Amino acid sequence: MSRYFLVLSYCGTKFNGWQSQNGQQESRCVQEVLENSFFTLTRVQHDIVGCGRTDTGVHAKRYIAHIDSDIDLTDFRFLIKINTLLPEDVVLHDIFKVKDTAHARFDAVSRSYSYHIHLSKTPFPVLSYHYYYKKPRLEVLNEAAGLLLKYLDFNTFCKTKTDVASTLCHITKANWIQHDEDHLEFQISSDRFLRGMVRLITGMCLDVDRGKLSLEEVRNSLDKKSRLPRHWSVPAIGLFLKDIEYPDSIR
Numbered sequence: 474m475s476r477y478f479l480v481l482s483y484c485g486t487k488f489n490g491w492q493s494q495n496g497q498q499e500s501r502c503v504q505e506v507l508e509n510s511f512f513t514l515t516r517v518q519h520d521i522v523g524c525g526r527t528d529t530g531v532h533a534k535r536y537i538a539h540i541d542s543d544i545d546l547t548d549f550r551f552l553i554k555i556n557t558l559l560p561e562d563v564v565l566h567d568i569f570k571v572k573d574t575a576h577a578r579f580d581a582v583s584r585s586y587s588y589h590i591h592l593s594k595t596p597f598p599v600l601s602y603h604y605y606y607k608k609p610r611l612e613v614l615n616e617a618a619g620l621l622l623k624y625l626d627f628n629t630f631c632k633t634k635t636d637v638a639s640t641l642c643h644i645t646k647a648n649w650i651q652h653d654e655d656h657l658e659f660q661i662s663s664d665r666f667l668r669g670m671v672r673l674i675t676g677m678c679l680d681v682d683r684g685k686l687s688l689e690e691v692r693n694s695l696d697k698k699s700r701l702p703r704h705w706s707v708p709a710i711g712l713f714l715k716d717i718e719y720p721d722s723i724r
Contacts, residue, residue, distance in 0.1 A: 474541050474542065474543055475541070475543075475570055475573070476539055476540070476541050476571050476572065476573050476574075476575055477539065477541075477568050478537055478538070478539050478571050478575070478577065479521070479540060479565060479567075479568055480535060480536075480537060480566045480567040480568070480569075481507070481533070481536050481564060481565045482533055482534050482536065482564050483503050483532065483533050483536065483562055483563045483564070484562040485529070485530050485531045485532040485533070485709065486530060486532075486600075486710070487501060487562060488501055488503050488562070489502050490502055490503070490527050490531070491503045491504055491523050491525070491527045491533075491536070492523065492526050493505045493508075503523075503536075504523060504538075506559070506563060507538070507559070508520070508521050511540070513558055514551075514554055514555055515542075517542070517544070519542060521538050521539070521540050522538060522540070522576070522577055523536065523538045523578065524536060524538065524581055524717050525578055525581075525584070525666075526668075527714055528669070528709055529709060530708070530709030530710055530712075531709045531712045531713070531714065532600060532712065532714070533713065533714040534713050534714065535714070535715065535716045535717060536717070537577045537719075539571070547568055547569065552565060552567070552568060569724070571724055572722075572723055572724070577717075580719050580720065581717050581718065581719055582664060582719060582720060583645070583662055583664060583716075583717070583718040584662065584663060584664070584666060584717055585646070585660070585661070585662040585715040585716040585717075586662075586666070586671045586712060586713065586714055586715055588602070588658065588659040588671065588672070588675045588707065588712050589602070589656070589657070589658050589711045589713070590602050590604045590609075590656070590657040590658070590711060591603055591604070591655050591656055592604055592608055592654070592655045600710060600711070601656070601710065602707060602708050602710055602711035604657075604679070606679075609679060609682045610682055611657075613681060613682045614649040614657075614678045614679070615648055616681075616688065617678040617681040617688060617691065618647040618648055618649060618659070618661075618674075618678055619647065619648075620688065620692060620695065621661075621674065622644060622645075622647060624644075624695045625641050625642065626640050626641055626695075627640055627644075627667060627670060627695075628698040628699075629701060630667065630673040630674050630677070631667040631668065631669070631670060632667070632668045632669035632673070632706075635667065635668045635669075637667060637668070640667060642663045642665050642666060642667065642670070643665075644661065644662070645662050645663065645664075646661060647659075647661045647662075647674075648660055649678070659674075659678065660715075661674065671712060672706040672707045672708075672709070672712060673704055673705070675711075675712075676705030676706055676707045677701060677704070679705070679707070680703060680705055685703055685705075686701065686703055690702055
């Protein structure tokens with residue numbers, strides 16, 4: 474029995490997140506779709522462990538999961554066959570062997586997300602949020618995002634009724650970039666993220682630009698570890714899990 478890491482991408486629009494929903498028949502989840510495809514090909518039930526949960530509608534460009542198997546999954550023919558079984562909104566890019574103790578979730582040292590916004594209406598389906606308000610000022614968005622680098626406790630940006638032992642996160646990157654006149658992207662990296670954290674932070678930055686929140690109100694909430702006087706969780710459609718990093722020692 475060997476342990477393998479799976480590298481995959483998925484469009485979250487038609488999924489209820491990564492994790493299987495304990496027999497809820499109307500819930501389509503990435504984990505279940507992947508496990509069912511592995512069973513169809515191998516006739517063996519494999520349990521696949523993901524690097525973390527993604528909420529309903531959230532996408533992943535580079536998601537990592539691990540699997541234990543007696544089958545040689547590194548055979549390139551297996552990768553071709555499993556991709557023919559997977560639906561169009563899931564792609565398995567790579568499978569490689571790791572140490573038996575390597576864990577997709579607990580060994581991750583950094584996670585990166587991006588949130589995409591387009592500023593004009595388009596008839597084409599795009600995986601970004603259509604921002605209906607005035608054109609944001611990039612310098613104001615980055616000033617709001619820059620506050621995050623000065624803090625470690627992010628209870629302010631954690632969804633309520635969330636069972637977590639700690640709200641400490643080490644954010645190493647938080648900035649906005651503009652690709653063209655109609656496309657903005659928020660990029661953020663941390664050792665871990667709280668439930669709903671990135672969407673709440675994105676909403677905070679946009680609310681600061683709109684004058685719905687002040688930088689002082691954001692600072693006060695972070696200092697007191699309290700909720701913002703106004704909080705906005707932006708829609709899931711624009712959010713991507715962009716990358717997961719691991720130490721070289723897992724191989």
